[in-house]
Amino acid sequence: MHNLPQAQSGKSALEVAITTAKEAGEILLSHFGSKRQIRRKSKGNLVTDADIMSEKFILKFLQSEYPNFSILSEESNPSAPTTDYTWIVDPLDGTNNYTFGIPFFCVNIALAEDEDILLGITYDPVRKELFRAERGQGAYLNDSAVRVSTKDSLQTSLVGFDLGYSHERGEEMLNVANKLWGKVHCLRAMGSSSLGLAYVACGRVNLYFHRYLFPWDIASGLLLVREAGGEVTDWQGKPASFLATEIIASSDQLHHEFLAHFGQEQAPK
Numbered sequence: 001m002h003n004l005p006q007a008q009s010g011k012s013a014l015e016v017a018i019t020t021a022k023e024a025g026e027i028l029l030s031h032f033g034s035k036r037q038i039r040r041k042s043k044g045n046l047v048t049d050a051d052i053m054s055e056k057f058i059l060k061f062l063q064s065e066y067p068n069f070s071i072l073s074e075e076s077n078p079s080a081p082t083t084d085y086t087w088i089v090d091p092l093d094g095t096n097n098y099t100f101g102i103p104f105f106c107v108n109i110a111l112a113e114d115e116d117i118l119l120g121i122t123y124d125p126v127r128k129e130l131f132r133a134e135r136g137q138g139a140y141l142n143d144s145a146v147r148v149s150t151k152d153s154l155q156t157s158l159v160g161f162d163l164g165y166s167h168e169r170g171e172e173m174l175n176v177a178n179k180l181w182g183k184v185h186c187l188r189a190m191g192s193s194s195l196g197l198a199y200v201a202c203g204r205v206n207l208y209f210h211r212y213l214f215p216w217d218i219a220s221g222l223l224l225v226r227e228a229g230g231e232v233t234d235w236q237g238k239p240a241s242f243l244a245t246e247i248i249a250s251s252d253q254l255h256h257e258f259l260a261h262f263g264q265e266q267a268p269k
Contacts, residue, residue, distance in 0.1 A: 004111070004118060005085075007065035014134055016065045017109045017121045023061070024054040024107045025125030028092055032126075033101055048099060054091035054107065062087050062109075069111075074216045086112050088242060090216035093122075094192030108194045110219035115241050120220030122198045131198040131224055139201050139228035146202035148230035152253045154180070154261075157206035160188045160196045164212025172211060176262055183261070197221025200249045201228040207250035207258055211235070215242045225249045235262070 004013040011019075031050040055073055062071060066085070073089040087109065092098060094105030103126040110120040122131040131146075133139040139146050151157045161177060163170035177187055188205070190196040194217060199205040201224040210217075219242040222232050232240045232249040237259050240247045248258055 021123035029125045051092045088219040093194040097191040117223040120223040133223045133227040149203040149206045160205040160208040169212040193217045211246040
């Protein structure tokens with residue numbers, strides 16, 4: 001196990017990340033369903049005042065505990081260098097769900113050293129579900145260890161995906177979904193890539209795919225799925241880093257079947 005520096009308060013990095021995510025989740029929950037200030041970043045891509053409040057709290061708390069660590073964060077610091085120790089933060093994943101009143105959103109916090117993810121937290125404040133993983137220590141939902149699904153065929157699998165904010169990429173995903181229809185038990189557009197990955201880690205979703213992602217969307221989820229015994233690769237079958245924009249996450253067997261249909265040669269361009 002990687003020995004991480006202790007925080008200024010003497011807490012472990014995992015304890016700091018959990019506390020931060022839970023507090024940020026309460027901020028989101030306290031404003032959920034109320035009238036919100038909303039700004040449009042691009043087509044379909046919104047940011048709310050709750051995003052900003054959550055992020056301000058997270059950044060202030062992490063900086064107070066680890067003043068020498070970098071922070072890569074969606075709203076205020078999306079291009080921070082990812083060298084040495086870096087916190088990777090999404091203060092609200094599932095913003096469209098949140099904005100329209102759908103209770104399916106979360107807070108993401110991961111810690112990386114260079115490109116190695118050391119710990120990941122995905123917290124769903126509505127359900128009080130905290131998904132956590134430390135490298136080499138397994139994946140957990142609250143206090144219970146979790147594993148990826150044992151489903152061995154797409155035909156019996158629930159497959160999740162999302163469209164992202166690119167019109168072209170969204171059409172590609174719909175094209176893949178159309179080809180999958182009839183080859184899977186059912187399909188779900190999740191509205192949160194982070195919860196999609198967390199649900200793969202705990203076996204609720206058998207396979208999740210996406211082709212329009214950012215580091216804060218997936219950093220914690222990559223570790224969660226891998227520590228739960230699953231795989232996360234790009235669409236060529238190579239292990240994905242948190243800098244990947246395209247991922248497939250599932251158990252080993254489903255991965256091979258999906259890639260056979262939609263791998264390098266078949267992937268939409």
